[in-house]
Amino acid sequence: MHLISRYTDRYSLLKPVLGLGMLLLSGCVAVGPNPDDPYEKINRKIYSFNAVFDEYILKPPAKFYAFAVPAPVRAGVNNVYNNINMFPTVANDLLQADFQQAILDTWRFIINSSMGIAGIFDVASLCQLPPHENDLGITFAKWGDKHSPYIIIPFLGPSTIRDGFGLMFDYTFFTPYPYIHQDYMIESVLGFRYVDLRSRMFDTDKFISAAPDPYAFMRDAYLQHRHYLIDGEQAITPGDLYVDEAEGEIEPVLTNTPPEGKKASEFPITTN
Helix, strand or coil: CHHHHHHHCCCCCCHHHHHHHHHHHHCCCCCCCCCCCCCHHHHHHHHHHHHHHHHHHHHHHHHHHHHHCCHHHHHHHHHHHHHHCHHHHHHHHHHCCCHHHHHHHHHHHHHHHHCCCCCCCCHHHHCCCCCCCCCHHHHHHHCCCCCCCEEEECCCEEEEHHHHHHHHHHHHHHCCHHHCCCHHHHHHHHHHHHHHHHHCCHHHHHHHHHCCCHHHHHHHHHHHHHHHHHHCCCECCHHHEEEECCCCEEEECCECCCHHHCCCCCCCCCCC
């Protein structure tokens, strides 16, 4: 119990947000018309709150970061965070009994951590070890919980109840962040990642804003991407969408690429 309490006390940026969001949704009795989104009414309110927070608090530093920091440097920063994310990826490979993938992901981490200088350079991809993402939400789905209600988490964005709890446990038990004992350091590390992720989403903003219903667009794209990671179903992702300027409509392009070869999702935190 002492070990658990020690870890759970460390994720100060995630615990209140995830806990409050899922408690609100789990206690909501209103059921929406979409079976995948039974809490749509409160989800839309949280979505509107997140949009205001994004516009006035998150987007300005993300724009400055994208403007002031050269693209190669930003790519290296993202590579470092993705390299750290190999800890929960390997852990979930093992939990899913995918031992071959666990070995490949372990080698990817070792190569990028050494030859890639702490993951700044993605040397492993040159060694035929492509990026691979895995998390506890996917593990829970593969264990049988494939249909979890969609939720919007305050400050973080799209998720499901399954993926939200998976994120908490992944962070607590499978990442090195809880070992950072200075609050200002952990807040700086996670806050910087937050801004970095937002800066990588500017290209997708136009697709979301052009949608007739941005909320439904983001929900459907998120859920289809998660289904894709879980069992390889056809998926629509923001990078696979384009706007027909003549018609002003968003048209999807479906892909059947195996999940292992799929580029990591650009959705905030929940699927990274």
